[in-house]
Amino acid sequence: TINANSLIKGEWSYPLVQADITVEHLPVSRIATIWPQTLSENARRWITSRISGGNVERLEAHLNLQPNAWEYGITDREMIYAQFVVKGSTVDYLPGLPVAKSVTASGWYDGIDLHLNINEGRIENQSLQNVVVNISSINGPDENGIIQVKSFGPLDDLLRTFNTPTVRDVGFFQIDPSVLSGSIKTDLEIRFPLLSDLAVTDLEI
Numbered sequence: 001t002i003n004a005n006s007l008i009k010g011e012w013s014y015p016l017v018q019a020d021i022t023v024e025h026l027p028v029s030r031i032a033t034i035w036p037q038t039l040s041e042n043a044r045r046w047i048t049s050r051i052s053g054g055n056v057e058r059l060e061a062h063l064n065l066q067p068n069a070w071e072y073g074i075t076d077r078e079m080i081y082a083q084f085v086v087k088g089s090t091v092d093y094l095p096g097l098p099v100a101k102s103v104t105a106s107g108w109y110d111g112i113d114l115h116l117n118i119n120e121g122r123i124e125n126q127s128l129q130n131v132v133v134n135i136s137s138i139n140g141p142d143e144n145g146i147i148q149v150k151s152f153g154p155l156d157d158l159l160r161t162f163n164t165p166t167v168r169d170v171g172f173f174q175i176d177p178s179v180l181s182g183s184i185k186t187d188l189e190i191r192f193p194l195l196s197d198l199a200v201t202d203l204e205i
Contacts, residue, residue, distance in 0.1 A: 022059070025057065056085070057089060090102075094147060100120055
């Protein structure tokens with residue numbers, strides 16, 4: 001369901017828009033159909049391409065868009081603020097790393113920064129205890145991201161899960177999983193610029 005109270009005035013092509021929007025129980029697959037393509041394009045692209053499946057259990061958004069926002073984009077934190085909760089989703093938080101599944105996550109977006117906190121989920125047999133994704137200046141020229149992953153699970157499974165070209169190329173987990181046993185707690189932080197052609201050398205792990 002979608003409920004909205006809004007005021008729209010001015011020229012139709014560049015209107016002033018003030019709105020309070022509440023969304024409940026919306027399939028994640030429908031986000032792209034209700035989010036205008038030209039509004040916060042980078043944030044829209046990240047969310048619609050990186051989060052799939054499940055439902056938006058609740059989203060609350062406040063818009064205060066001046067006419068110049070349609071031409072120059074979101075330029076300050078007073079123009080948009082949204083907070084949301086998703087459940088049962090898959091999050092592909094960084095290409096080359098294993099995806100998080102069966103995710104329950106909450107987050108917010110203020111027009112400048114995007115924050116996602118994964119409260120529950122799994123990466124293969126690893127139980128996610130807390131995954132934080134912060135993307136700063138997502139619509140600006142200096143956008144960058146930080147991902148913090150905390151998990152718990154079988155040690156051999158962790159090594160198999162992260163046995164991807166991206167992780168191998170930076171020199172992590174180069175151990176034969178078959179010679180290990182037991183469980184492990186993992187605390188991993190990755191810093192990276194938001195580049196369409198992101199390379200291993202761009203990662204700080």
